[in-house]
Structure formats: structure tokens, C-alpha cells
Amino acid sequence: MTKTANVTIVLNKPKYPGNVGSAARCAMNMGIDKLVVVGNRDLAMEEMKTMATHVAAGIVDGIRYFDSLNEALAGFHYIVGTTARRGGARGPLVSPREMADTLVDISQKNEVALLFGPEDTGLSNDELRFCHLVVAIPSSRHFKSINLSHSVMILCYEIFIAKGNIQETFTPRLATSAELEGMYDQMKALFLKIGFLNPQNPDYWMMHVRRFLSRTRLLSKEVKVIRGICRQLDWYERNKKT
């Protein structure tokens, strides 16, 4: 079973307090009790608690607020994004059920964030780059726009009922998002320097690099190895003119 104590709902720039309260209730229905809100500190407490009901009011009281997604995700080891849209930039998408099966193992020793975008636009490509896994919730082609709290419910429900097989032998503790972002910053600086990236649009190739490294589920020490290689390349580049 998924260790729901290690799962946090992260709502990026939610607009309506009612949706945040509803999301809190859904999370608690499915055994998840941590909620993070990014980029909106003005949500009316009263409205959130009405939708959460008194039983889940404690989750609303315990919401941690952040101004940037970067900060909010820094401590997480595994980040699951959600999208309604499909398209090249989003890379491979999985179903809620596949996600839930994946989390059974990963959640045993890693802090997991379930990341949801604003009600109207969802997560941007830029925001999806933080994610190790991107989930598309199946829906009718006639009306794909699922309410925020109902998207939260579907993912939490699948996580709650997933049984999966915990591999006793190997449940690694992954690198945190902060460690990965530090690594990506260093890689990007190096790639720009060596002319691998177009300075006009450096993120285009970086996105591809991020994507396959995300899927790799890097360990903390592997991040250190990669950063060591970058440092060495950087040193070599600075000294090769001799």
C-alpha cells in the first residue's frame, strides 16, 4: 500500500477557496492530510473550511503557503504533475492508475508531491518540468475540463486503493527537487558556455535532458556524481586554452 503519510497535495495558484477546501476534504477521505498552496495567500479561510467540513478543517489550518513553486517543491523527492492537455512538450503521460502503482513503492521512503495547476489554465510547460511523472486523467472528448477538487479526488482515490507490490529489496531514497534543480542550473550554465544550448531559447534542449533524467529517478549521490562531472568539464573548458 501507498504510504499516504508521505504524500502531499500541492495546489499551484488556486483561485477559489472553495476548491481548496474541497480538495482538503477529498485528501482526508483518502487518508492524505498535507496540503501546500503556492502563489496565493489571500484565500478566504471561512470558505475553505465550509467546503472542507469541520472534520478536515485541521488540514486547512495546516496548509503551508509558498510564493514560488521552486521553494514549495524543494523538499520533495518525487513530483507527480497533472495535465488535461496532450502534446509534444508534455512528454509521456500516464494514467491515474499507473501513477498509483508507481507510488506504492516510491512513497515508502520518499516525500511525494501531487501537483495541480490553477483552475483555468492548469500547469504550464514550465511548471511541468519539475515533475518526474505527468498524469492525464481520462475524460470525454466532449468535455475535458475537470474541476480541480475532482481531479484531486481521482488521484487520491487511485492512490488509496492501490495495492501494488512493495519490492522489499530496493526502495531507494531519491534526490530532492532542490538537489535536482541545483544540478539542472549547473548543467544549463555549462551547456550554454559550451554552445550546446541556443542562448535565445536555452530551455528547449534542457527540457529534453530534464525529461529523461526525471524518469531515471536519480539518487542524491548520483546527483553529486553528475555535478562532479559538470564541475570537471567546466574546469577543463576554462583550462583547455593553455
Place this chain on the structure above:
Amino acid sequence: MTKTANVTIVLNKPKYPGNVGSAARCAMNMGIDKLVVVGNRDLAMEEMKTMATHVAAGIVDGIRYFDSLNEALAGFHYIVGTTARRGGARGPLVSPREMADTLVDISQKNEVALLFGPEDTGLSNDELRFCHLVVAIPSSRHFKSINLSHSVMILCYEIFIAKGNIQETFTPRLATSAELEGMYDQMKALFLKIGFLNPQNPDYWMMHVRRFLSRTRLLSKEVKVIRGICRQLDWYERNKKT
């Protein structure tokens, strides 16, 4: 795949128009576009449509209203109830996934009702008696009370993604609820007459009879056969004194 054109959401005595509108949106997200409301004709249209969004407003406009559950269910062949509680009187419960697998086959030729109770109390034992199948949505033991529209979403979602195997050879058209209720009324009258039922509480044994007959998925002509037997027994009873 489930034939969602044959699936209708039936909300029994919903209190809040927002929940009805949300349920309409969830249904439409998952390809279901028929909604029935029982026992409340005073739901504010404006509030329903706000939660449904303009895309699902047509479902709200098309809501069919009934005063009694009996009337509302009369035309359906297969009725799925929902409950959060467990207990002897509720009989065997299935998971949303098991329900969805069952409906893949049945929905091909039968009108299916997904029946939900009021926000505060859910369906009573009396109301659950109409159901061929009763679903319990899994939830945390710390907070089992799932919002009405989120319960609707979980069931619709499972139905939408269920693939199942359609048995090409045999998907019978079942007796309608009206046919079944007529049969049960006749049986009850007969059983009372012959002293099989306690007149103080005739429904106690009837519940057990209903339960196994519901699971049997009776065909229209089988209902006629059973009613024929009842009629014959009745005739015999009236004439045996000679």
C-alpha cells in the same frame, strides 16, 4: 466499454443545488449526460449552472424531476446504489471497480441508474432495496463522508475507464424496476396472506427475498413466470377450503 448513453445519474433528495451542478459536470466529464432528481423541485437553477459550467448547462436544463423514487426508477433495468455505511441490512457490497466491470456488459442493452442519497444521510435501507448492486466507495476510516459530487465522480470515472469483456453471446434485456416492484407487491400480498410474513414487520423477510432476486437479474418474461406462480398459489389458497 460501458455504453454510457444508457447510464443515468439519479440523485435522491439532494439538498444543495451546487452539488447537483457539480455532479452534472462530473457526469459530462465522463461521457454521461442524463440526470434525474427525486424529491426536490426547488433547486436554484443559477447555482446549479454555475457549478456545472456552461458546457454542462444542457444537462442541468435536461434534468428530469420526480416526486417519488418508485416513479423515478420505474423505467430502469439495473439500479446501482451507493452507501458509505456497512451493515447486515445492506447485504453484499462491491467496490466501484467491480461495479464498473459489471456494467460493461449490462449497459449494452439495459438502462442503468446510478442512485445516490442525500448529502447528510445517504440512502436508507428502504431506498437501497431497489438496487441490484450496492457500491461502497473505499475511504479512510478517519473520514468516510465523501461529498456527493465527488462520489458521483468516482463512480463515473470507473465506468468511463472500464474496458471489460462484452459477452457477444448473451446480454439479456432485464426486467424494469416497475415490473420488479409489481412482482414484489404481489409476492408480499401473497406471503402475508399465507402467514409467511409477520404483519407487524412484513418487510423483514421481503428484504431477503428481494436481495437474492435482485442478484438474479430477472428477465421480463421470468417476472411474468413468477407472477403466474403467485397468481396460481393465490387461486389455490382461495379454493383449498372446498
